[in-house]
């Protein structure tokens with residue numbers, strides 16, 4: 001918590017703070033994701049800047065009460081612009097001993113623990129590996145411990161709801177949420193309205209959740225131990241209308257927007273996989289937008305369907321995670337050869353193989369770059385944060401359509417599931433990314449499907465249904481111009497170069513890098529994707545320590561912006577933090593011979609501002 | 623799209639030189655398709671052929687339509703995306719036994735089950751032609767090939783049984799040598815709304831010659847070929863002296879004179895249950911004895927793309943056409959001055 005000042009108007013102590021990070025942790029069945037998301041939405045509507053980090057196990061229901069079954073949701077709220085979910089929670093809400101055990105090491109020094117004491121019974125303590133009850137044995141003396149019998153109080157609170165039996169205890173997450181709403185002066189309305197919308201059809205559940213929520217809030221109001229509360233003022237963000245978005249949601253909306261900006265119907269084909277499935281869910285919900293969603297039998301079929309749609313003149317999009325991209329690889333090469341536009345979304349997760357399906361990583365970059373047979377270059381565009389997903393998705397579609405090429409759009413589990421405020425764009429200002437289908441012969445009365453545009457080197461898009469332009473494309477090497485099958489050695493080399501040059505020319509069509517730099521900085525930190533927030537926050541901390549640093553965050557990973565080589569050459573030290581073993585680091589070494597410093601983290605967790613800060617200080621001082 | 627007139631067979635021929643081995647059954651199938659299309663009420667630009675990889679998969683190059691020679695096994699997936707996006711087109715898949723049933727088996731069954739309006743032609747030569755003669759998923763057990771010098775161990779698929787099991791709404795079988803029958807099957811597949819599957823026995827005279835001789839040889843075909851006709855008793859032979867009876871769900875060949883014509887199974891391609899059709903497919907596995915050809919099954923079920931269009935239509939009718947500015951604000955907003 002960054003402190004502002006302490007005031008004490010009555011007997012109630014309201015501490016004004018600039019930022020606070022709260023983590024809700026419990027069993028995967030305890031509803032912690034819901035509690036966190038509701039706290040987040042109330043904070044968004046209150047006007048705080050915020051950033052969230054949901055962290056859940058791969059199993060839908062790992063054995064109750066065990067460490068692997070712990071699910072958590074961290075939300076960072078602030079009265080100014082923040083970039084990460086916070087390195088350490090200031091307040092840790094734990095619903096059982098396992099949640100305490102799994103999360104305590106992250107808690108800020110002297111932080112607050114709000115514990116559901118009813119769950120700290122022998123059986124649960126044993127499952128979590130505690131010999132004695134940490135709420136009683138003094139081991140938490142370094143923290144502010146608030147033990148609350150949440151189950152008993154929830155039962156009492158919902159007595160009149162009509163709900164009976166075990167279902168009663170389900171509402172305890174709303175009790176905990178109510179308590180936090182009190183502690184952080186959150187408005188109650190957004191949550192009450194949400195409960196009403198969500199459970200309106202089931203009167204008893206609706207009533208129970210509402211009663212538990214109010215009871216939690218009320219307990220805070222009336223209990224001595226909750227006298228001390230925190231106020232985080234609304235943030236002074238740039239003027240505009242904001243909403244709170246997750247990366248997957250904004251990406252799905254970006255797909256709809258890309259179709260509108262291109263004036264093309266969209267077909268989104270996908271096979272469910274964490275953490276990409278929500279994109280399919282979101283698009284399937286909104287049938288009235290005309291997006292055709294296609295749940296394919298596997299990822300190969302999904303990319304095939306997208307390619308088929310694109311052959312038919314639609315914007316074909318397919319989304320998946322790393323294992324799915326591996327399956328799509330052969331078809332992506334076909335799209336390179338047939339020069340048809342498709343968008344492939346890779347919401348990366350920890351690998352190899354099933355790896356850490358619910359955790360984040362950036363270790364698919366080299367697969368995106370090189371993971372195909374033959375010489376098969378394609379553009380790669382990366383999303384930096386949930387609020388960046390909408391615009392970057394449209395940009396990826398623009399490149400695909402203009403250059404008639406498959407494009408890899410990189411996201412990851414952290415971007416996909418975390419949320420932050422997003423200033424709603426003016427949709428009148430959507431870029432026009434439409435392209436023209438060719439409608440008549442292009443070479444003295446003849447149609448040449450591989451006759452290229454001189455500037456972009458892209459080939460014409462002739463869609464079935466256009467009279468006179470009947471033609472055959474396919475995976476066999478094409479003769480330059482005619483597109484007929486050709487085994488001619490010189491032609492193959494020529495076509496290989498043309499495909500490469502076409503992608504290379506995109507560098508002329510994307511913005512050059514603008515460095516965020518301090519005059520005289522000797523260290524440049526270079527990032528891509530979801531490390532955006534942590535890197536910028538880390539850079540700010542270093543600057544607050546009056547050190548000089550320069551920062552570049554790449555959206556375009558292939559081709560690189562034109563001036564990247566020149567920019568890199570200006571700095572004696574280039575630091576490349578990534579959630580992998582050095583993918584971008586390798587790429588710049590091989591492209592520019594930059595002797596960059598690799599900073600790698602592969603724990604399935606995002607980078608922290610403090611980690612960047614420490615590494616930058618070390619690099620500056622070395 | 624121009625006004626419809628019929629075309630000549632030449633109109634459907636592309637300028638590409640056909641490159642199958644001389645004598646290959648693929649030639650006769652190509653001729654049958656071009657002939658059939660010549661009489662169709664459809665324009666070239668509205669027809670698309672999509673294939674995978676194999677000898678058969680060269681097919682789209684020879685048709686003067688839109689086409690894609692894609693990758694091994696994936697044609698049904700690509701065609702599905704195209705047909706879902708563009709229900710106005712006539713979309714055809716050309717595939718081989720390895721392409722459709724081995725590497726592409728998954729896409730094949732799912733395309734059939736979804737009832738997307740694509741027509742899948744399986745050129746079954748019971749061998750891998752393009753890769754020079756390995757056994758395929760339809761090769762008979764014990765077949766000696768380069769990859770099975772001791773005789774293949776695999777039990778083969780019966781493609782028509784498989785298609786019925788995959789919930790296909792139209793299933794037929796024909797023979798490359800019989801152009802008129804092939805054209806009839808093509809016409810019925812074309813007229814069918816939804817996915818249609820035609821197994822075409824195709825002779826690979828280089829790597830698996832005479833695999834279908836029992837159905838194509840002058841004398842053999844007289845005694846082995848069973849022509850299925852909807853609503854007619856299943857009889858065959860030079861004097862229709864043999865017939866098929868159903869006993870506890872199993873089809874069996876009998877002398878008609880021994881049981882009487884009334885006991886002979888009457889073929890019902892439109893029956894709700896595919897059981898009768900399935901029993902007929904089991905008469906022969908590899909065609910070495912009496913083997914049915916014709917339409918096994920032809921039933922109506924809403925197609926995938928019409929249902930999808932309907933859902934879009936209904937969603938627009940009830941919610942209005944999508945308004946993106948409302949959607950992005952739908953989870954709650956706040957304003958910073």
Ligand SMILES: Cc1ncc(C[n+]2csc(CCOP(=O)(O)OP(=O)(O)O)c2C)c(N)n1
Pocket residue numbers: 675676677678679694717718719720721722745747749750751752753758
């Ligand atoms: C991914 C992949 N694996 C293998 C091959 C090699 N391959 C090409 S065609 C073929 C078999 C073709 O057999 P079939 O589908 O029966 O067609 P036919 O040549 O008999 O018409 C194989 C194995 C390939 N092209 N792609």
Ligand code: SF4
Pocket residue numbers: 641642643645646647648677678747751752825826827828829
């Ligand atoms: S190998 Fe067989 S199937 Fe292939 S073209 Fe030659 S004869 Fe036809």
Ligand SMILES: [Mg+2]
Pocket residue numbers: 676718719720745746747748749750751758
């Ligand atoms: Mg074959």
